[in-house]
Amino acid sequence: MPLSRQLSLSLLAVLILVFVGTLWINTNNTRDFVDQQLASHAQDTATSLGLSIAPYVAVPEDLPVVDTMMNAIFDRGFYQSMVLRDTDRNILIEKHNPNSVEGVPKWFRELLPLTPPKSVTDLNDGWTMAGTLMVQSHPGFGYQQLWQNAVQAFWMILAVFIGALVLLYALVKIITTPLLAVVKQADAISKQQFEQIEAIPRTPELKRIVLAVNRMSAQLAKLFTQLSSQAERYRDFAYQDALTGVANRRAFELAFEQLLADSEQHSQGYLLLIRLTSLNEVNSSLGYQAGDEYVALVSKELQNTLAQQDLNGTLFRVSGADFVVLLEDTAQQPSVNFAQSIISQLNAIEKSEYKLGTAHVGMGSFSFGDTRTDVLERADNALSGASVSTDRWQLAQQEEVHHSNTEWRAQLNIILQQNHADFVAQPIQNKQGETLYAEWFARFSSSAAVPSDSAEHSKADGDNKAHDYLPMGQLVPASVRLNYAQKLDELLIASALVQLPSQHHAIGLNVSRLSLSQTSFHQWLISALPQDSAACAKLVLEIPERALVNGTQDLVLFIQKLKTRGVRITVERFGAQLAAITHLRKVRPDYLKLDGRYVRNIHNEPDNQLFVQSLVNIAHGLNIQVIAEMVESEAEAKCLTDLFVDHLQGYYIGLPVETK
Known part of the structure; x- marks a missing residue:
């Protein structure tokens, strides 16, 4: 339960107790006072009336006079009963009013009953006892007075209660608004979004908290900026031409x-x-x-x-x-x-x-x-x-014979009609040998004529069947050139999704930059994903770094939808363009895959080591894990592990194998 609700309910409970308690005490005290008034009223009447009728009580012929005097007082309606008895306790005159009360609810009378006492006075004729007179006040007037007092007290206390609620709401807002702002800022800091709280509370204690968090956010922003600047300086120093500013x-x-x-x-x-x-x-x-x-x-x-x-x-x-x-x-x-x-x-x-x-x-x-x-x-x-x-x-004169556009278009149409792709998988592991996911590489059987020399360009799995598959080095560019890239990506993803439930590990699939720029591809992929979030969690999409740099807000929203469904995102070939760092906060990928140019022979390249270390620091600051691809030797693997790279991929880690 939120702190604001806890405070509100707690203080509301206290106010309700105060409201009910105050009303009860006020009404109960009024009832006691009315009881005392009724008793005093009855006693005074019995005493004064008793003195007036005492000389006539002893003479039976004078009882009508006594009755007249009693009627004069009783008919006013303030009395419940009057009873005149002789010395032998015999009733001489008895008068009673009905026990009805107008304008007072029954539940109120039952909740706060009034019991007027019976006041008795002795009647003396000289030194002789003539009888007794009992007088009991009527509770109706007491109930009316008590009811009116309770109603007035209720409205007065209710007004105070409502005023207290308004003050309570204001107090809770004063306390919780800065705290909620601090919580929001802490969440933003965890996402490397270093915002500042503009509304500074006036309460000294809360003001100190907010200012302290603002200072922390500013310091972290400064540190992150320094890390980014350091990475840019490393890159500029090692890989940029000083005169022109382009790569060296x-x-x-x-x-x-x-x-x-x-x-x-x-x-x-x-x-x-x-x-x-x-x-x-x-x-x-x-x-x-x-x-x-x-x-x-x-x-x-x-x-x-x-x-x-x-x-x-x-x-x-x-x-x-x-x-x-x-x-x-x-x-x-x-x-x-x-x-x-x-x-x-x-x-x-x-x-x-x-x-x-x-x-x-x-x-x-x-x-x-x-x-x-x-x-x-x-x-x-x-x-x-x-x-x-x-x-x-x-x-330059070409020494190779490539497919013409017509031939490649025919081959791509055949691939799309077959609606099937084979894959080989290469694992991505941490230093303990645990597999993060396996990246899947597509391959297609050569269903149409291909140049005889194209086989030397196909190295999909390195076995003796390489000549049976189309050269991906020519197929992929042809699909881009002939506007088949999106259809080819959809085919690959659909084929992989069919095999997804049977896989023990998550699988990684590459998506082209051109497909990512198309809204129609976004809609297709969202609808093609499994409804089961556990199945989606086994899918990792690898998007090129260049797509982030040239991407639009639609791409950011698309990636957010994928992550909401459970799909994980890897930005591959990272580091080629440092401008992509500024887009990481928006995209929030799960993994970064370092560009292979910085991995090759890294143990002998101090400049690359410094640059990779700076990228790792930035990624870890954003809670993003780092993958190094094309690791082909133990020396490279050890150097990358020492630089705190989280996962490795390459022929040293594992060869591509056929998927099952």
Whole structure:
């Protein structure tokens, strides 16, 4: 029971007792007073009347005179009875009034009965006893007086009672409002929302409590901000170019190696190598400050062009004159259009001192399984061709044969018609070997013709049946390119939900960024979830970090609905964009999965260790557990455990196995 209700009921009970007790005492005292008045009234009447009739009582012929004198008094109605007796106790005259009371409820008379005493006086004729006179007052007038007094007392005490209730309500509000505000603030602090209580109570004790909690909230907010700033400083120091503010060569190497080795995402796309061909000339003729301005200008134009395109791209500065743009999961034509946009923008800012042109662009494709050296070599060869081309850009010649869009559309339609997917599962465990959940990776049988060389790109389970499955590194980008991503996600989730009740551990499924941006997918998934909350608790959805950065309020509400149903949320590839940290308070995921670029060889990378430790501190401050993926050695696992990472995933922890 809330404190406000306890206080209200307790004080209300006290007020009711005071109200009833005061009314009872007042009425009871009035009754005693009325009883005394009735007794005194009867005694005075008996005495005065007795003296008046005493000379006539002894003479029988004078009894009519006595009767007349008694009638004169009795007929006034203030008396219940009068009885005149002789010396032998014989009744000479007897008078009685009916025992009726007007205007007083029966229950009141029964609750507070009046019993007027009978007053008796002796009648003496000289020295001779002539008889006795008994007089009893009528209680009706006493009841009326008592009733009127009780009614007046009731209304007066009720008015005081109502006034006391109003004061009680105000008192309870004065006490509980600051306490409820403190409780609300404490809940907000536990969610890393450091609010301040604006309404400061005037009561000194409550004021001290509220001010103390406000100071604590301010200090925690400051500490959390410091942790976030520290993480940003670590990242900027290690992975950001000081001149342009974009990611540096080290960040490029980590990110690109991760893309090429990520067997889960099977990423593919295009790498654009952009070279400022006039930088050496500018540095020599105009000085390094002019050169820095040249580099900063081109960097700004590249960032603006990338921001205007609906592409999943990242800009890096890999050397003094070279920039790299990685376009993930992007088809050839959008990549070509982007390269042409870059050249168009850079030509527009070309100056006379840029004697060799502003920049040239070489572009080459990459996919899962390629090596960084081979991709850069292709892009560099294309850049050499661009330097002598009037277009100032060139696409490297492709050595691989991919499905055409028509072929991939046919293959995707077959997959959707089959309405079934196979999965392999890889466990996520803590240092005690306990499984948190198993991440499920989809695979599809090759039902249509696929290129003979595509098998080398399929590494779903690493066994001798790999050639029987479609290359996910090409299938996933094709689904994005042909607007099949949502349908494919729905198929995968529906297939997994069928197997969900039979699983001993929770399962994790990846959801694409494009699906998460669609309201229709939100509605479908909410309706497809099991009604049983225990079954929903066995489902973990992994959403990409980029979805948080580019997400809308609808995505936040969607995630909140999922968590209400019992579904757990993991934000994967976390750390690639620190802007996502600001969105964690809204989304409140259950787990963060560190980007694999920071995990690989972490035991030999002090910078990565500092950055991961700062991310872990931030996550734990938000009550979020941290998962490290792509753990492939004991040294990596030990280092991550020492950095307080909660759970590990990778080939060192467990190989992907077929689901049962």
